[in-house]
Structure formats: structure tokens, C-alpha cells
Amino acid sequence: ETGVTQSPTHLIKTRGQQVTLRCSSQSGHNTVSWYQQALGQGPQFIFQYYREEENGRGNFPPRFSGLQFPNYSSELNVNALELDDSALYLCASSLTGLRTEAFFGQGTRLTVV
């Protein structure tokens, strides 16, 4: 059984650029959630994808968008990057129906300069 994997592990972008982060969910899991974790804070929910559709969204602007593919993998896209977008981006997979127990990947550290 493979766990949740994310790529890349580290990324440096310039303010105003766009970025795509990728996530492969744990084997057998059909739901993917994305979280943003700023330094010294707990993870904040961005959105969740189930059956290739957005299934809930946190308090993030529309320039944060995502996709889920038929194999349940997912992408997080952020347009018009701002300095405050610098954070650890976490992907979590779960199996819908099993409460909200989630298993996290190692994260992508995004630095916006």
C-alpha cells in the first residue's frame, strides 16, 4: 500500500507567477483535500475534491484552484502568487464515508520571493 506522495518537495517562485503542486492519493482513497500551513500555524483547509469535483472550500480566494483526476490524484494551482502564499502545502487523502480521517503527504514547501 502506497502512502500519499507530493511533488515537488520544495519550490521557489516569484511574486505574480503561477504554480502547480501535485498529489498522489493513498491507494484505495477517493477523496483529496489540500491544506496550507503557514510557519507556526496549524494547517488551514483550502478545498476538497471527490469524484473529480470540488466538494467544499475554505476561506481562500479563487486564484487557488484544483483538479482531481480519474485515478484520484490531484493538483493545486495558485495564480498571481503573493508573498503571503509562502507556506507548506499539504495534501491529505481519505475514503469518503470513513468520517474525515485523513492521511497526509510530506508537503510541498513553497517560497514566494
Add this chain to the structure above:
Amino acid sequence: TQLLEQSPQFLSIQEGENLTVYCNSSSVFSSLQWYRQEPGEGPVLLVTVVTGGEVKKLKRLTFQFGDARKDSSLHITAAQPGDTGLYLCAGGGSNYKLTFGKGTLLTVNP
């Protein structure tokens, strides 16, 4: 807005000591999860509690869910340096997201 408050925010203890960290909310959660996170890594799930008053043990770690399902505690007996990390509680509901606290940063000194 559901919020989870964790205390203490920082804890530095000597190897062999016992400790308790707390997770409190004014909201009811259908489940509560505890994670441990190491620097630069994703959170690792330690336990899920779902029933008010539930107690779960994981080796030297004891987790308790409050009767009203609004609070939880994590007790570590005879802490070891390998227990060092950020401990996060997260509340889950019938909806889709987890609400996290800010975490307790634990340092166990040898």
C-alpha cells in the same frame, strides 16, 4: 466558525517526565484526531476518537475525548527525545474538512 485552542503552545521537558496537552473548543465535533508533525514533514495521524468520554492508549500516549465532544487531551508518560515534535489536534464533522489547532511544540531533552 469552529476554532480549536491548544495549550500549552510550547513545552520543554526532560526525558522521563510526564506531560499533558489540551485541545479545547466551543464547538462539538463528531470526531477528533491527533497528529504529530516533524519539521518539514506532513502530519502523521496518531489516533481518532469519536465517542464522548472515549479513552485510547497508544503505548505511552493516552488520548481522551471529552464527554461533550468539545475537548480532548493527550497525556504522554515517561517522555523520550523521540516524542519531540508538533502535536496537532483536528476536529472533524459531518462535513468535509478538518479544523486544526495551532499545535503544541514539544521538546524532550535527553
